[in-house]
Amino acid sequence: MRWWSVLLPLTVASPLTTSPHIRRAKPVYWLLAGDSTTAPDGGWGDGFLATTVAPGSSGHNYGHSGATTASFRAGGDWGNVIKDVTTYKDKYDVYVTIQFGHNDQKPASGVNISQYGTNLLTFAKEVKSAGATPILLTPLTRRNFNGPKVTQNLAVERNVTISLAESNKLRWVDVNIASENYVNAIGKDAASRYNWETGDWTHLNEWGGVVFARIVSDLLVEKYADIDKVTTRNETLSALIKSGKPA
Numbered sequence: 001m002r003w004w005s006v007l008l009p010l011t012v013a014s015p016l017t018t019s020p021h022i023r024r025a026k027p028v029y030w031l032l033a034g035d036s037t038t039a040p041d042g043g044w045g046d047g048f049l050a051t052t053v054a055p056g057s058s059g060h061n062y063g064h065s066g067a068t069t070a071s072f073r074a075g076g077d078w079g080n081v082i083k084d085v086t087t088y089k090d091k092y093d094v095y096v097t098i099q100f101g102h103n104d105q106k107p108a109s110g111v112n113i114s115q116y117g118t119n120l121l122t123f124a125k126e127v128k129s130a131g132a133t134p135i136l137l138t139p140l141t142r143r144n145f146n147g148p149k150v151t152q153n154l155a156v157e158r159n160v161t162i163s164l165a166e167s168n169k170l171r172w173v174d175v176n177i178a179s180e181n182y183v184n185a186i187g188k189d190a191a192s193r194y195n196w197e198t199g200d201w202t203h204l205n206e207w208g209g210v211v212f213a214r215i216v217s218d219l220l221v222e223k224y225a226d227i228d229k230v231t232t233r234n235e236t237l238s239a240l241i242k243s244g245k246p247a
């Protein structure tokens with residue numbers, strides 16, 4: 001080996017990394033707030049942390065089965081999210097994804113649609129004042145087919161999430177439509193392979209979690225350049241999703 005083949009990378013790299021004009025982006029700490037469609041064992045959250053987060057970045061899945069925007073706070077999960085923001089914000093840029101709706105929309109939840117919107121907005125404001133960046137996600141689609149298409153039964157929650165994010169200049173991505181379009185494109189048989197168990201068209205098995213996490217990640221990367229830098233891509237999987245083919 002020639003001496004300069006060893007030295008050259010060092011002499012090139014050191015002026016760049018020490019330059020005051022080039023700020024290295026901090027790694028990201030992801031905090032995932034949501035219901036069972038985010039939670040470990042049934043949601044996309046663990047797949048997201050395991051397969052889309054670049055080395056150096058990290059996170060925690062706070063998704064909680066059965067959670068509404070009210071119970072997530074009442075049961076203490078939200079307090080843990082905010083505590084983690086303060087713990088991690090010095091070393092990391094902290095992003096908090098917020099995705100609810102599946103349980104809030106049930107009549108027995110005790111959360112009506114205006115409270116749902118208010119609760120989402122309050123979460124987002126608290127994330128900001130704690131020193132992190134909130135990202136609102138419209139709820140993951142259910143995969144119940146009615147003929148050739150899935151039943152769209154989260155449209156109201158989707159609309160509320162988008163309109164409050166827009167009017168408050170918050171980050172948001174439309175997981176609902178992206179996941180619905182994908183499921184419609186691949187059809188019922190292919191979609192059934194993501195079911196957590198036979199007949200469960202809401203929750204995701206492990207591979208389903210990876211695929212739908214990639215849908216979430218691709219939406220974030222497309223919209224926000226800073227997230228691209230802290231994401232591990234899987235172009236093969238992204239291409240399948242984009243072209244509406246089963247993964």
Ligand SMILES: *[C@@H]1O[C@H](CO)[C@@H](O)[C@H](O)[C@H]1NC(C)=O
Nearest residue numbers: 110111112113114115116118
């Ligand atoms: C939601 O519930 C609150 C509190 O009970 C009530 O003030 C409000 O009118 C309700 N809104 C809707 C849209 O039902």
Ligand SMILES: *[C@@H]1O[C@H](CO)[C@@H](O)[C@H](O)[C@H]1NC(C)=O
Nearest residue numbers: 154155156157158159160163
């Ligand atoms: C959602 O909003 C769009 C346009 O803003 C509207 O056309 C649609 O009817 C709304 N859907 C529901 C279910 O509220």
Ligand SMILES: *[C@@H]1O[C@H](CO)[C@@H](O)[C@H](O)[C@H]1NC(C)=O
Nearest residue numbers: 051234235236237238240247
């Ligand atoms: C990327 O996606 C492809 C297609 O779904 C999959 O087979 C492969 O295991 C994935 N690669 C990694 C490193 O996760």
